[in-house]
Amino acid sequence: MAKIRKDSEGRLHFKLVYWGPSLGGKTTSLRYVYDDVEGLDKGGFTSIEDPSGRTLFFDFVPMSASGKILFDVYTVAGQTRHKHQRKVIMRGADGVLFVADSSRSMKQDNIESLQELKDIVGDVLGDQIPLVIALNKRDVDDAMSREEILKDLSLENSSIPVYETIAVKGIGVKRAFQTLSREVLLKQLYGIKTAH
Amino acid sequence: MIALKEFDRALGQVVKADSAIKKCILVDRTGLTIAHVSRYSASSVDVDGIGAIASAVFCASEEQGRNLDIGDLLMVSSEFDEGKIFAASCGRGVLCVITDPEVNIGLVRLVMKKATDDLKALLQEFLAEKPIEATAEESTSERAELEAALKELEKF
Ligand SMILES: Nc1nc2c(ncn2[C@@H]2O[C@H](COP(=O)(O)OP(=O)(O)OP(=O)(O)O)[C@@H](O)[C@H]2O)c(=O)[nH]1
Numbered sequence: 001m002a003k004i005r006k007d008s009e010g011r012l013h014f015k016l017v018y019w020g021p022s023l024g025g026k027t028t029s030l031r032y033v034y035d036d037v038e039g040l041d042k043g044g045f046t047s048i049e050d051p052s053g054r055t056l057f058f059d060f061v062p063m064s065a066s067g068k069i070l071f072d073v074y075t076v077a078g079q080t081r082h083k084h085q086r087k088v089i090m091r092g093a094d095g096v097l098f099v100a101d102s103s104r105s106m107k108q109d110n111i112e113s114l115q116e117l118k119d120i121v122g123d124v125l126g127d128q129i130p131l132v133i134a135l136n137k138r139d140v141d142d143a144m145s146r147e148e149i150l151k152d153l154s155l156e157n158s159s160i161p162v163y164e165t166i167a168v169k170g171i172g173v174k175r176a177f178q179t180l181s182r183e184v185l186l187k188q189l190y191g192i193k194t195a196h
Numbered sequence: 197m198i199a200l201k202e203f204d205r206a207l208g209q210v211v212k213a214d215s216a217i218k219k220c221i222l223v224d225r226t227g228l229t230i231a232h233v234s235r236y237s238a239s240s241v242d243v244d245g246i247g248a249i250a251s252a253v254f255c256a257s258e259e260q261g262r263n264l265d266i267g268d269l270l271m272v273s274s275e276f277d278e279g280k281i282f283a284a285s286c287g288r289g290v291l292c293v294i295t296d297p298e299v300n301i302g303l304v305r306l307v308m309k310k311a312t313d314d315l316k317a318l319l320q321e322f323l324a325e326k327p328i329e330a331t332a333e334e335s336t337s338e339r340a341e342l343e344a345a346l347k348e349l350e351k352f
């Protein structure tokens with residue numbers, strides 16, 4: 001079990017990480033949750049990005065659902081060369097939202113990105129550390145079918161929750177976040193995975 | 197459970213050591229800001245964001261050291277036009293000190309050395325895996341908090 005993350009005021013922090021290939025929509029998804037989802041108390045939005053808006057290291061927002069429970073939400077930098085930075089950001093993660101890019105040209109990038117995540121997290125991914133999948137960019141012309149992407153990711157027979165999202169329009173993004181944060185809290189409370 | 201005031205006391209001593217020391221933040225290696233103390237309590241910076249960057253930068257330097265096989269990272273210092281940042285490992289945490297540009301570096305090192313020893317011991321206990329013998333009362337209130345948070349999540 002991941003170490004408990006607690007601050008000196010006794011608040012419990014859960015670390016959620018948005019992972020996925022570069023330009024897949026991680027930052028856009030987190031931005032949407034930050035700007036448009038009400039009902040969560042949010043701190044500042046910290047990002048380390050290049051002038052074009054691509055993440056260089058990470059984005060970070062703390063959000064609280066209730067007084068003593070906080071979600072520290074991060075996105076990683078998806079570009080291949082930022083591999084070491086991603087490993088640093090994954091430390092202590094309690095749950096992962098994998099943001100896949102539905103564009104056909106990103107087929108291989110999705111596969112490699114999930115493999116890298118599995119290599120870092122190990123067997124606990126999707127079990128001790130909840131995993132939720134967002135199939136983003138459902139609006140693009142060359143979008144692959146849901147079935148095709150899940151097959152690519154070897155998830156066609158799994159019970160991992162999957163959401164189809166359009167981050168630029170905020171579609172599905174809130175639900176994906178909600179499900180991940182819920183799974184993480186349930187894991188903490190009962191140590192079990194719920195049925196979907 | 198370790199009281200908040202023990203972290204505050206250790207960090208407070210760092211801030212008190214010299215008037216050029218403005219702020220002191222204790223983070224862990226996952227980006228969590230555990231505690232912080234400022235000389236000017238009114239300063240309105242986003243401490244959680246600062247702490248997240250401090251932790252990530254320190255860990256990235258450590259990773260770099262490992263890749264280059266040059267041993268453990270002792271301290272990171274960053275010099276700016278109008279201030280300095282020092283970060284040093286303290287066991288499972290990282291202590292960050294923010295100062296004016298003209299600070300006495302020898303003094304800062306000395307003060308940080310003392311504080312990191314204290315904090316290392318405090319953190320050992322504080323960050324320990326959830327103790328099985330947590331009092332029933334403590335774990336009940338924690339469950340209640342978690343359940344309340346779950347209900348909140350259903351709402352939005
Ligand atoms: N058509 C379309 N474009 C999207 C969608 N989501 C994000 N984008 C665009 O894709 C580009 C990249 O989005 P980001 O959110 O920066 O991607 P990222 O995953 O954070 O990328 P890195 O920071 O490099 O890892 C931006 O131009 C977005 O506007 C979507 O659902 N549909």
Ligand SMILES: [Mg+2]
Binds near residue numbers: 026028053055078
């Ligand atoms: Mg990004």
